[in-house]
Amino acid sequence: MLFHNFFLNQWYKKANFIWVFIPISLLNYIVFYTRIFLYKFKILNQKKLPVKTLVIGNLIIGGSGKTQLVLYLAKMFTKQNIKVGIILRGYKGKLKGNKEVHQNSDVNIVGDEPLMLKQSLNIPVFVGKSRYQSGIMMLNKYKNIDLIISDDGLQHYNLHFDHKILINDQRFVTNHLILPVGPFREPYSRLNKTGAMVINNADNLKADYINFLLSKKVVNLKTNIKKNIKELNNINLSIGIGNPERLITALKKICSFDFQIYEDHHMFSKKDFDRNRNYLITQKDAVKCNQFNNKNIWVLQSQVKLCSNFEKKLLYKVLNG
Secondary structure, three states: OHHHHHHHHHHHOOOOHHHHHHHHHHHHHHHHHHHHHHHHOOOOOOEOOOOEEEEEEEOEOOOOOHHHHHHHHHHHHHHOOOOEEEEEOOOOOOOOOEEEOOOOOOHHHHOHHHHHHHHHHOOOEEEEOOHHHHHHHHHHHOOOOOEEEEEOOOOOOOEOOOEEEEEEEOOOOOOOOEOOOOOEOOOHHHHHOOOOEEEEEOOOOOOOEEEEEEEEEEEEOOOOOEEEHHHOOOEEEEEOOOOHHHHHHHHHOOOOOEEEEOOOOOOOOHHHHOOOOEEEEOHHHHOOOOOOOOOOEEEEEEEEEEOHHHHHHHHHHHHHO
């Protein structure tokens, strides 16, 4: 956790000691451009699934809203009578191969984001290191799939994607270098070279934006009772997400609270909620806490606000591309 916090502080607050990792970042640049070269000249070949594919990705590491956008878009396409399936890695899950995610899957095996998507949407969700293999397994079982959405995977060059969305997260960074010196997965110069539709995750934009609106209503994890956050007292925000600052800032506009921040995808235990307090958690974290017999855990609710023009452009591309 200390190691994790060190890098977050260096990337988003003050870069000083991080420069000792320059040799590793230089090596990552060499690896990245070597891969680009090998795929460009077909020394390495991309695989292609026999249905339309869409990937949601980003350049900056962690917490840009990819899974929430996948959730929103899956509902949007379903309303257009498009049969959707989802593939993803299942980060921090213990799965070795590829498998389907079910409503009662073990979160420790498949990961928190795949289980949340399955329980929220109840459409085919497959998880595994090989997105291509996950897609093939899905199509072998579900013959009517029209579109496969990949949650993350913009840097997964092994699989060809017909459509791409890159979330441009405009949070403050101390530098634009790639890991580990900077928080970028690939060079920042690639922002407009990925062939992706770029959507901006930032406030006060008039075009091509995505916003995440925090509801004042929370749902009790044990009883499903809904309450206004202001009805609660002695509140502690307990979250394990990639970009906690944005949520903390939004919640401060609604109520007063203390907070405990864990690393992204933290596997919660009963001890994390053993004080006599009202705990607020995210929907992603909730799938890891369902087994706890605790009536003091409340799940935050959020909504995605997507630029209508961007939505129309995307629908046109997918329906006609």
